[in-house]
Amino acid sequence: NAGVMQNPRHLVRRRGQEARLRCSPMKGHSHVYWYRQLPEEGLKFMVYLQKENIIDESGMPKERFSAEFPKEGPSILRIQQVVRGDSAAYFCASSPPDRAAYNEQFFGPGTRLTVL
């Protein structure tokens, strides 16, 4: 059973470009979470999604950031008009379909975004 997959693993963008980060959850998992890790800090929750639904986006910046988890395909975290402060590692996690509040989360390897 493959783990959580993220791609790309490294992404370089120039200021003003768009960044698209993809996350494929573990097989059978229908809950996806995105976290951001700024340099020398711990991870911070961004958003929690189920298929076709955003459940909690309280950690997402209000502008330029969006996330989706379509019925088919991976979850996408999209950052428009990137700025240098968006440079960070973005981790995705997934959990099984029942009782998300009581379930272990499995983390992917992360995408390291560098904004030039």
Place this chain on the structure above:
Amino acid sequence: GIQVEQSPPDLILQEGANSTLRCNFSDSVNNLQWFHQNPWGQLINLFYIPSGTKQNGRLSATTVATERYSLLYISSSQTTDSGVYFCVAGTYKYIFGTGTRLKVLA
């Protein structure tokens, strides 16, 4: 919201030594996990332990939910144990602790 504090913030050990890392959390939680982030940035899941005791090789963990703390024990440390250890707690919204930065010297 839930606060997760870890101690010590930094730890230097000689290879072969034992250590205990502590995690205090401010409110009752449904989930608690310990992770090791290695020097390459990978997050390695060590334990999912909202309560009780678990062991895996040289590592073991204990969570006393009623007293809101968890301990991670590392025995016979190796240089590959170096990195940052995170305690993570919460419901579906995981709160990461401040981390313990461990360096094991050969």
